[in-house]
Amino acid sequence: MMPKMLEVKALSARLGQKQVLEDLSFSLEEGRWLMIAGPNGAGKSTAVKAMTRGVDYQGSILFEGEDIRKKKSAELARCMGVLAQSNPVSYSFTVEEVVSLGRYSHTPGLFSSDRRRAGKPERDMVEYALELTGMASRRRQSVLTLSGGELQRTFLAQALAQDPKLLILDEPTNHLDLLYQKQVFELIGEWLKTPGRAVISVTHDLSLAKAYGTEVLLMDQGRKAAWGRAEEVLTAEALKRVYRMDVYGWMRKMLSQWT
Amino acid sequence: MQGLLKNPLADGSTLGVSSGAALGAVCAIAFGITFPALPFAGTMVTAVLFAFLSLLLILGLAYRLDHSLSTDTIILIGVVFSMFVSSLMSIVITFASDRIQHITFWTMGSLQGKGYPDALVLLGALVFFGGAIFLHSRELNAFAIGEENARHIGVDVRRVRLILLIAVSGLIGVCVSVGGNIGFVGLVTPHILRMLTGPDHRRLLPASLFGGACFLMLADLVSRTLLNPRELNVGIVTSLAGSAVFILIFYRARRGG
Numbered sequence: 001m002m003p004k005m006l007e008v009k010a011l012s013a014r015l016g017q018k019q020v021l022e023d024l025s026f027s028l029e030e031g032r033w034l035m036i037a038g039p040n041g042a043g044k045s046t047a048v049k050a051m052t053r054g055v056d057y058q059g060s061i062l063f064e065g066e067d068i069r070k071k072k073s074a075e076l077a078r079c080m081g082v083l084a085q086s087n088p089v090s091y092s093f094t095v096e097e098v099v100s101l102g103r104y105s106h107t108p109g110l111f112s113s114d115r116r117r118a119g120k121p122e123r124d125m126v127e128y129a130l131e132l133t134g135m136a137s138r139r140r141q142s143v144l145t146l147s148g149g150e151l152q153r154t155f156l157a158q159a160l161a162q163d164p165k166l167l168i169l170d171e172p173t174n175h176l177d178l179l180y181q182k183q184v185f186e187l188i189g190e191w192l193k194t195p196g197r198a199v200i201s202v203t204h205d206l207s208l209a210k211a212y213g214t215e216v217l218l219m220d221q222g223r224k225a226a227w228g229r230a231e232e233v234l235t236a237e238a239l240k241r242v243y244r245m246d247v248y249g250w251m252r253k254m255l256s257q258w259t
Numbered sequence: 260m261q262g263l264l265k266n267p268l269a270d271g272s273t274l275g276v277s278s279g280a281a282l283g284a285v286c287a288i289a290f291g292i293t294f295p296a297l298p299f300a301g302t303m304v305t306a307v308l309f310a311f312l313s314l315l316l317i318l319g320l321a322y323r324l325d326h327s328l329s330t331d332t333i334i335l336i337g338v339v340f341s342m343f344v345s346s347l348m349s350i351v352i353t354f355a356s357d358r359i360q361h362i363t364f365w366t367m368g369s370l371q372g373k374g375y376p377d378a379l380v381l382l383g384a385l386v387f388f389g390g391a392i393f394l395h396s397r398e399l400n401a402f403a404i405g406e407e408n409a410r411h412i413g414v415d416v417r418r419v420r421l422i423l424l425i426a427v428s429g430l431i432g433v434c435v436s437v438g439g440n441i442g443f444v445g446l447v448t449p450h451i452l453r454m455l456t457g458p459d460h461r462r463l464l465p466a467s468l469f470g471g472a473c474f475l476m477l478a479d480l481v482s483r484t485l486l487n488p489r490e491l492n493v494g495i496v497t498s499l500a501g502s503a504v505f506i507l508i509f510y511r512a513r514r515g516g
Contacts, residue, residue: 052411077413084407091403091458101401105413155408162412 003065005030005198006051006166010059013046020046021057022222028166028215033192033199035213035230037206039243043222044202045085048170051200052082063166077105081164085171085202087155092142095135095154100126102161129161132187148175156184160191167191169201173208185212206247210234218242307432313340314428384433388426389468395419396460403458447504448474 006028013021021043028034036044050057053068053076061068063079071079081102103122130136133153138146143154152175159167167188173181189212192199203209209216209230216233218226220242226233239247321336392399398419401409410416448471449463456462478496485496 073415074413082411087405093458098404101412
């Protein structure tokens, strides 16, 4: 049997004295889109950080059956691409320079990312990512002059250029207006159609989680509150328990403003 | 360093690393640490060692206070560290008052009486440490975009950072042991050149190398001619010019410019 794309077993992590993750286990197969939801401080972002070895953790994280701690940095980056929650920038790199760095793990040489020297497949990946995110027309622009949404799309393009098997998005629609929220989710849905790929995204938007997620991991205080298919997990009782409010009632009330 | 720390004000002199290296050199003179094989290796080795230790200490402290290693924290700690080092230096000088003339040279920075052997040593250090840094230009670019981002795209953050920190300390240590504490060249040059070359380190590093050398030569020229026949220490000239630019940069950064 093929090992699962991602398997997280008994994951625990501490930040200082605080236990932020406790005994978290879940797995993900290819072609799936896992939504991680839960209140602030539930440990969602820490779980994402652990998957990219950004925090020390106990337990194990296996990618295609292999412990990620045994992988080299570049090797891990070819498996997983990450869009961080925020990407503050302070030097005037161009959009294209940032996106091209996404190819780092594939071509570690000093000048291999240059437009002139890079092979066609290399340029094609960068081009594809720029086109897909709608940033192609702004390739020469300095990242310092971009709006929050454009910056977010630039770094999404970088993660796509990385050509990972698993794409991890930490609140991808954070800085985006409604139109781009829709576009980004549709674009990722399109990206996911190629076999051998999977997506994990952390989100606060339960409607988006329900609409696009094939499965949902609901977290509360560093623990797994529920995990399974979206419609099984996002029940009125489970949400009430985790969010300590009547989520269903609230959502309906919000929706009724539009009728 | 500005790239590695994603901090446009980072530099050996603002972080106190140069002062640390100078302290190392001063200690070597005051306590007579020498290596029999090479005449001036004593000051050099201690300078490199002290530069590296200073860098570790400053970054370690800054990291404990503020995990993002933000601009203000590092600069603040650098300033405090520089003061701490200068007081240590005073203590050392008190104990070795007979060599005081020799010691002030290191705190001021001067190219007086330096010849080709010194230039050769510098060249060697440049090829070795500078080469190590240049080979990591792409990683430096990634660091300049953000350390977290660097990790995400597959840079071995810990290893590369350690290599770069060692190389930087090596360079600063050797430079200080030859020329004393000549401040602000490393701060000002990349700033001006970044406007010309852009932030890509594959162009910025070589440009800064030549730009920095030109700046130092000009400063040296000024220091030798301005009060002719008396000669100023070149460190005074670079610090004067550098601090003016520093304030300008800080002012613009604060206004979001």
